[in-house]
Amino acid sequence: METATPTVAVRHPRRRANGALEGEVLAALQRAEGPLTPREVQAQLSGELTYSTVVTILSRLHGKEVLTRTPRGRAYAYAPVTDEAGLAARRMCRILDALPDREVVLARFVAELPLPDALLLRALLTDGTLPAPR
Secondary structure (H helix, E strand, O other), X not given: OOOOOOOOOOOOOOOOOOOHHXXXXXXXXXXXXXOEOHHHHHHHOOOOOOHHHHHHHHHHHHHOOOEEEEEEOOEEXXXXXXXXXXXXXXXXXXXXXXXXXXXXXXXXXXXXXXXXXXXXXXXXXXXXXXXXOO
């Protein structure tokens, strides 16, 4: 009689969802008091990412115009172009820019807002405290 070979479960490290690494790196930069080099970002993330991975993520975020970079020694130091709310607003504008009928999209967006958000938007648009449109 043949005995079955026991199955061994192999655990692989969990893969992060698309954009999760970028989010972690961006959050580290937003918590920082100023621009950080890739090595400093890596240290902020408890060294769980390799240096080359951090450099790749920073380069991608810079290419997406989410980060600025300035030379610091032999590396660049990176900083967010704006805070989290500003980045969300930039994403919303890019989505609108990519669509052919802004009016329909904006109308649908406003129609689907919960009432408190719709009232807040109305107040922001009518009280004159918003900066001039771009």
